[in-house]
Amino acid sequence: MSALPKAAPVADLSLEEICAFLYAEARCLDDKDWEGWLAHYAPSATFHMPAWDDDDLPTENPQTEISLIYYGSKQGLEDRVFRIKTDRSSATSLPEPRTSHNISNVEIVERGAGFVKLRFNWVSDSFRYKTSDMYFGTSFYTLDTSGARPLIAAKKVILSGDYTLGSYIDDAMTQDEAKAGYVLTCQIKATSDCVISVPASSAVCKVKIAAHAGQMLETRALSPSSIGFSVKVAEPAELSYLPGQYVNVSVPDTTQARSYSFSSMPRDGVVEFLVRNIPGGLMSTYLSQLARAGDAMTLTGPVGSFYLRDVTRPTLFLAGGTGLAPFLAMLELLTKKGCAHPIHMIYGVTNDADLVEVDKLEAAAAALPGFTFATVVADPNSAHERKGYVTHHLRDSALNGGDVDIYLCGPPPMVDAVRAYLDQKGVKPASFHFEKFSPSENK
Numbered sequence: 001m002s003a004l005p006k007a008a009p010v011a012d013l014s015l016e017e018i019c020a021f022l023y024a025e026a027r028c029l030d031d032k033d034w035e036g037w038l039a040h041y042a043p044s045a046t047f048h049m050p051a052w053d054d055d056d057l058p059t060e061n062p063q064t065e066i067s068l069i070y071y072g073s074k075q076g077l078e079d080r081v082f083r084i085k086t087d088r089s090s091a092t093s094l095p096e097p098r099t100s101h102n103i104s105n106v107e108i109v110e111r112g113a114g115f116v117k118l119r120f121n122w123v124s125d126s127f128r129y130k131t132s133d134m135y136f137g138t139s140f141y142t143l144d145t146s147g148a149r150p151l152i153a154a155k156k157v158i159l160s161g162d163y164t165l166g167s168y169i170d171d172a173m174t175q176d177e178a179k180a181g182y183v184l185t186c187q188i189k190a191t192s193d194c195v196i197s198v199p200a201s202s203a204v205c206k207v208k209i210a211a212h213a214g215q216m217l218e219t220r221a222l223s224p225s226s227i228g229f230s231v232k233v234a235e236p237a238e239l240s241y242l243p244g245q246y247v248n249v250s251v252p253d254t255t256q257a258r259s260y261s262f263s264s265m266p267r268d269g270v271v272e273f274l275v276r277n278i279p280g281g282l283m284s285t286y287l288s289q290l291a292r293a294g295d296a297m298t299l300t301g302p303v304g305s306f307y308l309r310d311v312t313r314p315t316l317f318l319a320g321g322t323g324l325a326p327f328l329a330m331l332e333l334l335t336k337k338g339c340a341h342p343i344h345m346i347y348g349v350t351n352d353a354d355l356v357e358v359d360k361l362e363a364a365a366a367a368l369p370g371f372t373f374a375t376v377v378a379d380p381n382s383a384h385e386r387k388g389y390v391t392h393h394l395r396d397s398a399l400n401g402g403d404v405d406i407y408l409c410g411p412p413p414m415v416d417a418v419r420a421y422l423d424q425k426g427v428k429p430a431s432f433h434f435e436k437f438s439p440s441e442n443k
Contacts, residue, residue: 013116013145019106021143021150022120026101034081038074042144042151047071049157058158068159075209079303082248082257100125114146115153136160207240207302216252216295217270219287222356226322227277227287228263231297236269239299243308243329244407244435247301249273251283252290257300258283261409261435263325263357265332271299274325274357306409306435308333313430314400317345317373318390318418320410321354323437327409328357331364331371338368344398345373348390348414352382390414391421402427408434 021040028037041047049069050058059065062072071077102123110117123136142154213234220228231249233239241247246261264272278284308330317327324347334343349355354377361373376393377384386393390410398404399422406429408418415436422429 013111013150015106015108018108018116018118018143018150019103022103022106022141025152026103029101030099034085038077038081040152041074041077041155042153043074045074045077045152046154047077047157048155049159069157072208073210075211075300079209079248079300082259097126099127109140114144116143116145116150117141118143207242207245209301209303210238212239212247212299214297214299216291216293216297218293219291221277221288222274223277223353225277225351225354226274226356227284228272228274228357229287229291230270230272231299232270233266233299234269236266239266239269239271241266241302243333244306244326244409245302245304246326247299247303249283250298250300251286252295252297254282256282257298259303261304261326261329262302263328265329265336272328274322274328276322304435306407306433308407309405309431309433311339311341311343311405313403313405314341314398315343315405315407316398316429317343318394318406318408318410318414319345319347320390320408320414321349323409323411323414323435324357325409326435327407328360330407331361331368334371335364335367339370342370342372343368345371346376346390346393346398347373348376348378348410350378352377352379352384355384389417391417394418394421396425399425399427399429402429404429405431406433408432409437412436 025037025040028034028040047069048062048067048071050060050062051066051068053059053065059067062070071080102125104121104123106118106120108116108118117140119138119140121136121138123134126133126135137160138158140154140156140158141152143150144153214231215234217230217232219230222228241262243265244261246259248257248259250257258275260273260275262271263274264270275283275287277288306326311334317330319327327345345361347355347358347361355375358375365371365373374386374393375384376386376388376390378387378389380387406418408415415434418434422432
């Protein structure tokens with residue numbers, strides 16, 4: 001980890017020392033020393049990259065105006081680093097780009113008791129997939145100099161110049177989506193004025209990423225391949241999420257965490273998860289062999305754009321394996337609120353033993369008029385009445401001629417297969433929300 005320059009008293013913090021701090025942060029980015037980079041930020045640090053408005057001015061309020069990037073605290077940056085290091089985010093999957101961050105024209109704008117405000121120009125060069133990109137702009141920092149070393153308390157990055165899509169893989173966005181004008185906001189670099197339409201509910205603005213302390217309540221061996229577990233959070237009122245979102249769950253007695261979708265809505269501070277049991281996996285070993293009621297756990301989130309929107313037309317849920325988890329939370333909310341439109345689910349698994357939590361689907365079908373479901377097993381030797389893949393049992397009536405909202409959670413091959421099936425049928429759904437997940441786990 002790159003060492004941080006020690007801070008002198010604020011009145012004596014020189015421009016040279018400030019430059020050394022900035023260079024050290026830039027070096028961490030180029031060296032991909034993510035922990036060293038995070039160490040430059042205060043816990044409450046804000047990170048804001050504004051968009052450009054119609055008057056060619058950068059937006060000011062990230063709560064009411066469009067931003068290219070906004071994190072309200074260091075926890076947002078920590079989640080981004082977690083996604084990079086664990087390949088949770090397809091947009092930041094390996095190979096990571098080779099970069100060169102260059103800083104110039106450093107100025108001290110204001111100095112006070114415990115803080116220094118500064119601005120500087122920057123140029124960043126990036127190379128990946130045989131493509132070189134250059135970005136430039138101006139950054140505004142507020143440094144907290146009240147402690148043993150300077151820390152970034154606020155960072156605003158003005159990206160000057162149209163947009164480039166950045167580097168990404170097809171798991172994140174297909175070429176057809178790029179041609180249609182879709183972008184990845186975690187990768188896009190604006191280089192001129194642009195207007196962005198965000199296909200998101202305003203409800204997502206009401207949730208925020210935070211670290212929630214909790215305790216293990218119980219684990220349930222649902223099958224040889226699936227484990228359910230429950231966590232009771234210490235401050236239930238502080239945890240709010242949309243059905244379909246996920247959190248990063250700490251593995252007790254380690255520095256590691258794993259990302260899991262909620263499989264329930266919170267009930268008296270208790271939240272549930274449905275995960276795959278991976279032999280030798282760090283979290284799987286803990287859950288299947290070591291977990292005890294009362295074990296301390298931390299849930300960091302919620303995160304994710306895969307969540308239930310208002311149901312305004314027929315809806316289709318497609319779940320693969322433990323990709324059932326977010327749909328259980330969605331159905332719990334719909335059962336409570338009611339729904340005036342038909343919802344059909346197809347739940348596909350590999351083997352008979354992988355079919356779990358079917359009783360919850362049956363309960364939802366009994367309580368929610370218009371909800372139907374079918375289970376499918378891929379194993380050709382299965383005794384199940386429906387064998388094959390989800391697309392083998394996808395009726396034309398469920399697609400409703402394209403007037404349907406589709407939600408899909410499963411492994412990448414399943415997502416690709418459903419997309420190919422829809423293209424083959426010539427069906428373009430009103431909306432298609434999906435979450436790809438990889439069942440592999442670092443050991």
